[in-house]
Amino acid sequence: AAPALALIALAGCSTGPADTTGAGIAASSAAPEAAAYPVTITHAHGETTIEKAPTRVATIGWADADVVAALGVVPVGAPKITWGGNANGSTDWFDAKATELGVQDGDIARYDDSAGIPFDDIAATSPDLILGLSSGVSKEDYDKLTKIAPVVPYTVAPWGTPWQDQLEAIGTALGRSAQAVEPEAATTQTLADAGAANPQIQGKSAAWAWFSPTDLSTIGLYTTADLRPQMLREFGLVDSPTVVELSTADPSAFSVNLPAEKASTLEADLVVFYAAEGTQAADIMGNALLGQIPALQKKQYVASADNAISLSMSLPSPLSVQTAVDVFLPKIVTA
Secondary structure (H helix, E strand, O other), X not given: OHHHHHXXXXXXXXXXXXXXXXXXXXXXXXXXXXXXXXXXXXXXXXXXXXXXXXXXXXXXXXXXXXXXXXXXXXXXXXXXXXXXXXXXXXXXXXXXXXXXXXXXXXXXXXXXXXXXXXXXHHHHOOOOEEEEOOOOOOHHHHXXXXXXXXEEEOOOOOOOOOHHHHHHHHHHHOOOHHHHHHHHHHHHHHHHHHHHOOHHHOOOEEEEEEEEOOEEEEEEEEOOOOHHHHHHHHOOOEEOHHHHXXXXXXXXXXEEEEEHHHHHHOOOOEEEEEOOOOOOHHHHHOOOOHHHOXXXXXXXXXXXXXXXXXXXXXXXXXXXXXHHHXXXXXXXXXO
């Protein structure tokens, strides 16, 4: 239910089932550090020891493939991006990096995880390491995956591992900690420059919401642990006091609900939400209760209808942040 909710709440051409034909790729721009192994990584489900440098890396978190590619390695398998993805079941920023590394996305096995983790398809890629830092993989599924290969899942909160922590952990797992320094520094500088160029949004409070077209009796709010509010903070905004208060009930949750009858209490200078069918700006503002959200009444909102661009905010990585800065940030500034 959690992965399904994640995809619904995000609103989180098929390459077919995974196979090993043409998928035996571990292209790399540099060799792993000689003294990196064995290495043990601590995570939410315990510890994983990697005995030697992996050569066939599969990913289960949607942003993990980005981080792997940012470190000069192309995964042998990765999930299809079924929400906000391109015709390849990928993203434009990943495809560009894969091409730079000499690999076409069609050469990478893309497995569909919309019904849950596709264990057989992952196993078919013969991985020697499975990465799920940007996932919410359960302990039960983690245990099943470890029968295929060593697994590194999220660190603390499901779907809430910051991009910096993803980069550090994956860099360690791949024996490329030194190579992780450059993309981290570059991405940090990109975000810092973006914030400095837009002083008018610094310190403004923000909430990222989602609405279900079949049930407008509640307002879904991403918690302070979720990647979307994390990205808003990277731009210099601060968490809505309402969201901060609701987030304290379960620090590991990525989403909480606020009853629609309390819409007027949603304290935020800016509200961002997904403008899908039935939850477009007119639908929400025209609702007797939801229309009482103060930021909506002030027209200080971003109703995001471009899923591909929204994906750069919900799955921040060294590859996607530039799109978030170039395309999504201006929407925030305008609002």
